[in-house]
Amino acid sequence: MGGEPEKWILMLTARTPTNIAVIKYWGKRDETLILPINDSISVTLDPGHLCTTTTVSVSPSFDHDRMWLNGKEISLQGGRFQSCLREIRARAQDVEDKKKGIQIKKEDWQKLHLHIASYNNFPTAAGLASSAAGLACLVFSLSKLMNLKEDNSQLSAIARQGSGSACRSLYGGFVKWVMGKEDNGSDSLAIQLVDEKHWDELVIIIAVVSARQKETSSTSGMRDTVETSGLIQHRAKEVVPKRVVQMEDAIQNRDFPSFARLTCTDSNQFHAVCLDTYPPIFYMNDTSHRIINCVEKWNRAEGMPQVAYTFDAGPNAVMIARNRKTAALLLQRLLYNFPPQSDTDLDSYVIGDKSILKDAGIKDMKDVEALTPPPEVKDSTSLTQKSKGDVNYFICTRPGGGPVVLSDETQALLDPLTGLPK
Numbered sequence: 001m002g003g004e005p006e007k008w009i010l011m012l013t014a015r016t017p018t019n020i021a022v023i024k025y026w027g028k029r030d031e032t033l034i035l036p037i038n039d040s041i042s043v044t045l046d047p048g049h050l051c052t053t054t055t056v057s058v059s060p061s062f063d064h065d066r067m068w069l070n071g072k073e074i075s076l077q078g079g080r081f082q083s084c085l086r087e088i089r090a091r092a093q094d095v096e097d098k099k100k101g102i103q104i105k106k107e108d109w110q111k112l113h114l115h116i117a118s119y120n121n122f123p124t125a126a127g128l129a130s131s132a133a134g135l136a137c138l139v140f141s142l143s144k145l146m147n148l149k150e151d152n153s154q155l156s157a158i159a160r161q162g163s164g165s166a167c168r169s170l171y172g173g174f175v176k177w178v179m180g181k182e183d184n185g186s187d188s189l190a191i192q193l194v195d196e197k198h199w200d201e202l203v204i205i206i207a208v209v210s211a212r213q214k215e216t217s218s219t220s221g222m223r224d225t226v227e228t229s230g231l232i233q234h235r236a237k238e239v240v241p242k243r244v245v246q247m248e249d250a251i252q253n254r255d256f257p258s259f260a261r262l263t264c265t266d267s268n269q270f271h272a273v274c275l276d277t278y279p280p281i282f283y284m285n286d287t288s289h290r291i292i293n294c295v296e297k298w299n300r301a302e303g304m305p306q307v308a309y310t311f312d313a314g315p316n317a318v319m320i321a322r323n324r325k326t327a328a329l330l331l332q333r334l335l336y337n338f339p340p341q342s343d344t345d346l347d348s349y350v351i352g353d354k355s356i357l358k359d360a361g362i363k364d365m366k367d368v369e370a371l372t373p374p375p376e377v378k379d380s381t382s383l384t385q386k387s388k389g390d391v392n393y394f395i396c397t398r399p400g401g402g403p404v405v406l407s408d409e410t411q412a413l414l415d416p417l418t419g420l421p422k
């Protein structure tokens with residue numbers, strides 16, 4: 001190792017998106033390697049609105065691996081973190097930073113310790129796939145720091161061992177996690193189906209129904225499902241393989257009606273297998289069901305799907321609108337049905353891409369109050385009053401790109417002199 005002994009710190013910062021599955025992963029055939037029982041497909045969300053930023057650093061002065069998540073130190077002792085660290089270190093290469101006079105030989109990585117700081121710009125463990133963005137970012141940033149030769153697909157097989165859905169966050173656009181056949185998991189990895197430019201009309205609106213931590217984690221929920229549900233076998237063997245083929249076609253052809261039907265029915269089936277689990281798992285709540293009703297009624301009235309919905313292991317709704325125009329009409333419907341509480345201002349109630357609000361002709365709370373029931377709603381009883389505050393806030397976003405290294409050093413989360421959080 002070169003450079004001034006014990007003093008130097010080498011660091012790197014990366015940003016990684018989150019993703020939402022449109023064909024769900026639910027159920028493992030190997031718990032340790034995290035191998036799924038079916039393929040899954042996701043859309044990557046614009047990291048401009050939802051992302052993880054992670055700074056990784058190495059120095060001979062660090063005496064053990066440490067990690068801070070959202071400013072708080074967390075343990076790296078868990079098996080999943082350890083698997084990722086082990087797999088990355090095993091592939092580390094020589095690194096040289098001529099400017100700083102640092103030289104690291106690949107065998108040195110086994111002895112050197114890391115400091116890692118990560119920040120999610122959205123609620124952690126609230127069903128917004130923080131583990132997906134988080135673990136993908138950890139693997140991606142470390143792979144760059146340690147100069148790995150592996151491409152993103154090979155890196156995805158490492159991220160997969162941190163959290164299954166994380167493997168799909170190594171790419172932007174639409175991504176498929178191929179379940180693979182090998183017992184060692186070497187062929188269970190993510191591939192990009194199309195990049196984010198392929199279908200750039202789509203607009204995504206997320207209703208954050210509850211930002212509280214959920215009761216049943218995805219990990220234990222899917223374990224219980226595999227152990228107790230008879231339906232899950234039928235889903236994995238008969239339903240998903242056909243749907244994956246149809247979904248790939250729908251994405252390639254930008255066929256929104258097929259895309260919406262597949263997305264909605266797959267989300268519904270995922271929640272059906274949760275209900276078929278014993279004891280049953282309820283991730284959606286009354287608000288989630290009312291959002292489904294609102295979208296279904298509208299789609300039916302139009303005679304063709306305008307919006308798709310999907311729900312992960314929590315009550316938050318992710319809605320995908322076919323274009324900006326439908327997204328604006330959707331937002332009007334959502335704000336009519338789920339207005340903010342009187343003390344909430346619109347600016348914090350609709351976040352992300354606020355231009356959708358403008359398209360919807362909504363500038364302030366007066367415009368929200370003036371919204372009239374959409375034509376498909378015949379009985380507009382006191383719904384408005386009842387639903388105030390059921391949605392915490394909405395995030396407007398779109399499909400987005402994959403992981404990137406941030407070259408602007410001011411974005412680093414660790415102090416370059418101490419290697420501790422800023």
Ligand SMILES: Nc1ncnc2c1ncn2[C@@H]1O[C@H](COP(=O)(O)OP(=O)(O)OP(=O)(O)O)[C@@H](O)[C@H]1O
Nearest residue numbers: 052118124125126127128129130131132134218313
């Ligand atoms: N930025 C991050 N870096 C590393 N690990 C993270 C990061 N963010 C979250 N995690 C890990 O993921 C865990 C949360 O995962 P969990 O599956 O419970 O919630 P979620 O991913 O937000 O929801 P879901 O996967 O159901 O959509 C955290 O406790 C932490 O261990």
Ligand SMILES: C[C@@](O)(CCOP(=O)(O)OP(=O)(O)O)CC(=O)O
Nearest residue numbers: 021024025163164165218219312313
């Ligand atoms: C409902 C899901 O979001 C489940 C995600 O499960 P995780 O990837 O969080 O589970 P582990 O692999 O045990 O970490 C569906 C999906 O993202 O495909």
